[in-house]
Structures are given as C-alpha cells and as structure tokens.
Amino acid sequence: MTTQNTPVKVDLWFDTLCPWTWVLSRWLLEVEKVRDVELTFHVLSVSLLNSGQEIPEQYRDEPEAFLDRMRRALAPVRVLAATAKQAGDSAVRDLYTAMGSRIHVGGDKDFENVIEQALAEVGLPAELAEAGRTDAYDGLLKDSTKAGMDPVGLRVGSPILHVDGAALFGPVMSRIPRGEQAGELFDSLAGLAAFPYVYELKRDRLEEPVTS
Template sequence: MTSRWMDEVELVRPVDVTWSVMSLSVLNEGRDLPGDYRTMMDRAWGPVRVITAAAQEYGDKVVKPLYDAMGARIHLAGEGDYSQVLVPALGEVGLDTSFAAVAGTDEVDEILRASHQRAMSLVGDDVGTPVVAVDGTAFFGPVVSPAPKGEEAGRLWDGCVLVAGTPGFFEIKRSRTVGPIFD
C-alpha cells in the first residue's frame, strides 16, 4: 500500500523515488512466528530473491515495476503459489524469465540481506517494512489502507516528513481496523 501511495506522491510533490529491496522474510528470519505466518514468510523468499537478482543485473529501475507485477498477481489476483507469479511478472516487465530460477536458491541472499539492512540501519530494528528516507530523515511506514490519492497523498507525505523530521519524535500508531484495500 505504501508503494501505491508513493506513486501518488510523485504525481503531486517534487519527489523522485528510488526503490530498494526490503523483505519481511529477512526481517522475520530466526523469529518464533505462528505457523501460518511462518509458512508465508518461507514462501516470500522466492519473489524477493527474483527482484534482487533482476536489480543486480538491471539496476534499481526494475525493482518497482517487477514488485508491482508480482504484487498484482499475489494481492489482486489472489495467487497463493508465489512460484506461479515469477515467470509471468518477469515477462510483463520485459525481463529475462530465467531470473525465476533464483527463487529457490540462496545465491542472492547476501545481497538481499545487505539491501534490507541498509534500510533498517536508517530507522533501527524495532520496525518493519516499508522504510521511507528523505533528506536525511527516515521512518517506518506509513501503513495506510487504502492508499490516498492525489492531494490527499501529498498531504500525508507532508505530514510524515514533518513528524519524522521533528527531533525526539519516534512513533504514531493505532490498531488496524481493516486489511489492505486495493482500489
């Protein structure tokens, strides 16, 4: 949802986004998790490995289009078998479909962990994904659903940058009352 919000922010604010790889699988590595969530985290290694491998070959410019192509298949189309989204998503964005083979290996895991750690080093270890960094300030989130559009997206951006840039400001939070709303 944050990626969709940032797409909107780029339309209404002078922001140029560079997309980097983070991973809930890396974040939750070694943690004691409920069974269903552990299963999801284990499955999620595949797509993020593919994105990491593609970014190594083609640069950061492929991260967001590939993330979106996979996300549409997983979140919008409801594909629960993540291995089934790799080849179609790679093809959709014009990348070599052989990158899909990386999903079942650990050959890019060191690069993936390093990318993830770069983001975490900006905000600390008490948060998750996503991390947004702007003008020397970084923050976790926002976690928002549905993603605001137009000027609402811009106002949320302005507010996030304002609070994150306030010395001594650490957290704003409330319980979630809805799941992701993709509209």
C-alpha cells in the same frame, strides 16, 4: 508543506508479500504525480529478519503455517534482489508493481506463477526466476535489508521509508490516497520526519488494507 527547490529523496524498502506495504507503495506513486520527489524502490526481506527469531504471538497456534509462509516469501524477494543487481532500481520498481498487482489485487498466491508472469510482463529475462529457488542472492538481499533497517532499528519490518535520509517505519495505511490528498499526506509526513526525536505515533487498525 515542502518548499525546497530540489526533489525530496524518497526511498521505500518493501517486502513483496506485505499488503500494507503495497498500499503505501501505490500512495507514493500518487505522490509522484503531485509533488517533486525522487522515488526509489529497494527490496527488503521479512523472512530474513525473522530467521532465528521467536514466532510472533499471533502465529503461535499455527507455527508450521507461519514458517511455510516465511519460506515461500523468499522467492519473490530473491528474484527482486537479482533484478536489482542485473537490471537496476527502475526494474525493481516495475517488477514489484507487476508482482504486487498479481498477489494483492489479483489474489494469486502461486508465487512461481507470479514471478514467471511478472518477469514476462516487464520484459526481464525469464532466467531471473531461478534466483527465487536458490540462496545465491541472499547476500545482496541481506545488504539491502540492512541498508533500510539500520537507520530505523530492527524492531520493525516492512515498509521502511527514508525521506531525505530520515528513516521511518510506515506509514501503515489501509487505503490509497490519491491526487492532492496523496500530496497533503506526504507533506505532513515529511514535516514530521524532520523531527528526529519523534519516535512513535499509533492507533488501532480498524480495517484490512484495500489494495486497489
């Protein structure tokens, strides 16, 4: 278990559309309740990471559908990048929660509608939605993605977690641990992250993410 007197600094880089990342982010909010952590959310774009790359094998039968998904995925993260610039990290966290609740719990795939309603819910200017329709904030989005990815490498995607500076992909989990169970999992992860020569620990995914 972590025993230090100062909070453990935890930084999450997320792409709004990833359901596995959504589950992890809700776990971290549970961890906040039972462990002394300083939690910050940062936006990451899988679309930008995949730009110019070969289409993943599982999508090669439907390349146009994959490319359309990547294009559509840009709008929410662009709005979040604009939010980070104009309103700060705490607003990013709140807006991600409002967006993710609609996408992953409510099942709303109309991202313009999601953006509009989420901005209104958290009290941010409706004009921020314009950022989703342009590349004006793509430079900031790329910088944020780079900050999360550089310490862990480019062969992974969302979610990226930094625990007191130790960078990891994941953990990928299908359910949201709650209460003390959330804290115990975090203790284990923080302990493992302290060993920089540990690179991979994996098993097959046996179920789809349970997002609520």
